[in-house]
Amino acid sequence: MEASRGLEIEKKYDVDAGAVVPDLGQAAGVARTGAPHTDLLEAVYFDTPNHALAARRITLRRRTGGKDAGWHLKLPPRGDQAAGEGPQQRTELHAPLGRPDAVPDALLTHLLAYLRGAVPVPVVRLDTRRTTYPLYGDDGVHLADLADDHVTAERLAGRGNDTRQEWREWELELVHGKPGLFGPVEELLLAAGAKPAGHASKLARALGPGTKAGKRAAGDAAADTPGTTAPALLAGKRAPAAAVVTVYVAQQVDAILAGDSAVRLEEPEAVHNMRSATRRIRSVLAAYAKLYRAAPVRKLRTELKWLGQLLGQPRDAEVLRAQLRGQLGALQSADGVETATAKVEQRTDADYDAAYRLLQEALGTERYFRLLDTLEEFRDNPPVRADSVAPGRRAAAKAVDKAAKRLQRSRKAAKRARRGREQELALHRVRKDAKRLRHVAESAVLVHGKRAGKVAKAAHRQQKVLGQHQDAVVARDLLAAIAAEYGEPATAGIYAELLSLQEERMAAAQAAYRKAWKKSRDLFSRGVL
Template sequence: MTDSEVLEVERKYDVGEGDELPVLESLPGVDRVEAPEDESLDAVYFDTAGLALSSRGITLRRRTGGHDDGWHLKLPVAVGERQEFTVRLGKNPESVPRRLRRLVQVHTRDHDVIPVARLKTRRTTQRLFAADGTALADFSDDRVDSQTLLAPQERATWREWEIELIDGPKGLLKGADALFASTGHHPSALPSKLARGLGRKYPAGADPAPGPEPTGPASAVLLSYLRQQVEALKNHDPGVRENAPDAVHQLRVAARRIRSALATFRKLADPDVTGSLRSELQWLAGTVGEARDNEVMRARLLELIGAEPPELLLGPVAKTVEEHFDAAAHRARAKGLAALKSSRYFRLLDALDDFLADPPLTETAGKDALPTVGRLVSKQRKRLKKEVRALDAESSTPAADAALHEVRKSAKRLRYAAEAATPIFGKRASTLARAAEEIQEHLGDHHDSAVTRDLLRELAASAPGTSAFTYGRLHALEELAGEESRRKFFGAWSSSPPAPLRWT
């Protein structure tokens, strides 16, 4: 077996020991059924002692026997769909492969990953083919013998059917549901063999939290938004570890949204708890996000250089910029990965989980959402207006640049506050969020220009004589770009400033 990553789409069915097999040829699109093949599979499942993976529907196993022996990690995508990562067996059967550990460390954190169950399966498989020879799916008749490895150890045996798509359509599964239901067999209520093998130890899924309502408690608005963003942070953690495109950016955005919401809605929760969380989230976003800052500035500068006439590029400017950012990217990635492996990060995740599981709410949190949340969002809008009024529209000094950056941060906080309020305010809040986002984008371009100019001065100071001309020219172009984004901001503010929320 070679290492791979595939989307697994399958359905499992509860079956009695003496039940007869269905007539598979009657499934829609199935022309012929391959002769059955028997396999003996032996799988050991790994998790933390607290079953952190199982609580999220994740399975991690080492399996021998059959055509796909190796390590298997399955991450839930949707009902009946899981992303499956496979890695070849190594010399140490108890050592989870490094890549698979990385992919689940946001859940296992610094806890040991240990064997929690062993399942032995006698499998009979038949492949289903279409008339044109396409392999549609594999049908498996499994007889399972399981033993939990956590005290007290328990054993169980059962039989189940499984149909897993290969190149067949999802409609084939609907056809299987109908065919099997006609003989009294229905899809299993449990998501995996491990869930059934663990029995009473398998973590019960949490009941869905009530969504925000205009006349419901204000806390529901905050908690709903935080749940979304904490989940986003966890979902992007593996991508950062794997160096996936845009993962750093998305993780940092999630951390900033959480931090911003805790600030905007600070009156709804214990200030000591939210203050500590905000401090740690600032550390996380700043540390992991350095890699993103480098990506943005590198792309900006190389685009600027690429647009210049060749005769105006004197000296090895492009090469110097590439070398600068290569070294910076290496340092930033190492720093970000160190943060994601740290006890500090794991305790932040613990604290976020604890906050959502048992939120330290204030009396204000129980008040009606519409007026309470409306006032808190409006406070952010008023803060933004006050900062804009204090700006000098004619000044382009470093102090003026810094003031514009503060306005940008306030616009971002207003945007996130309006996003959080959208479930109860609807279009009014989403319109406010878009207006704040436009301001944020204009001033983001302005800030990127200011930071890029600082770097160009730094590079020019150590550049050979001929390169100084090009650095100076690039600096002048960035000054023009900064002025243009500044002009766009003041124009957007004059023509369509963020409108107030109304709830009475």
């Protein structure tokens, strides 16, 4: 069964036991407060013994009582929002109660990249007496809920003398209201004795601030990974070069982890997005290699290449299948098109299914999980060489210039290449080098701004049109193989027409590439940044 999905936008407040809930109908934008109702909730939180989920600000619980009984999975906020002091936005997934000791597969799929082979077990139980005050607008719209929670928490793993805690908190969560509602309501709450919560979740408080997981779950800035706070790392013009890489790599690591479940569920564009993130990391590691100790970077790039190849096979098969389906669809009235379509779809479907099966198997291996460990370790503790002290702006400019020169060399080699397979391979190399320049320039945007952005866009234009050229080359080779294997006279004309179309697409892509190069020639003819 598929999990239901929602967006939770809330803000928490610590409050003393004797505080009185104010009349929130006095807040600007709130017309009235509805009748309060009380629920008794019991929630059991699941995690690994070393709190791998809590350390990443992920909450998994099974709750009984109240209107939303069931399994709940809350995924962490991403980017700058994760480090902010405003309302927290988190994706929340729900599944029915089911068995109390078995996490539903619909939720477990989203956790495999974080569990990495570990089995989640009960770690905390919370008993909450919750009184909910609904807030309504002039038009009767249910804007938000204020929950007045009296909480008793007990740690179930790592028992000691302080496993039981009690506290009270207020939680303001939007229903159909806008984030601007938080300000007026907060004024009344603070006046009643509340103060912004010192924890991001009840689980964080139950785990305790002394644990690393508790700090991470609470959003403690000191416990956050370096890659999550780009402004702090890149403040000032003298930010170190390694900080540029750390911030960029952290963004891609987030994309890989977030995209893992989407790939497992075969969501549209999921493989493409995850593959792009792996390529981006490989590109910047190659471009900034001198900043780091050689062995860790070499190992990481090797493992990323392995993952990228696994992602590339189903993605390439997917693109080829869609491309040929469209071309065959345009020939609907031609004789033999149904037979040709069946043969092409049989081959492309088989290639896609086989590649995706291999990818799914790889995502459950120890090798993949260790790669995720290595990526997070690189992000959190980069293996920077002791003598790597170059300012980020200078190092980024040098890396972009080097990548641009590499692209110019491959362009000249392609011009000298003989027509046919030699030229096709040379243009494929140009495409790869354009892609590397694009990624390196993207990293430089963090310190060079719009100028680096222009370089990235120019490189992307070249990469895109040469990608169309490569797609046509691959389609041509596959069609030739199918035509040779299934040489029915009725389909010969269809394959000949499709093969001719690929040659036309290749020629058009080459013309578009020359145009894109001329457009960016001045940009690349001197020091790029």
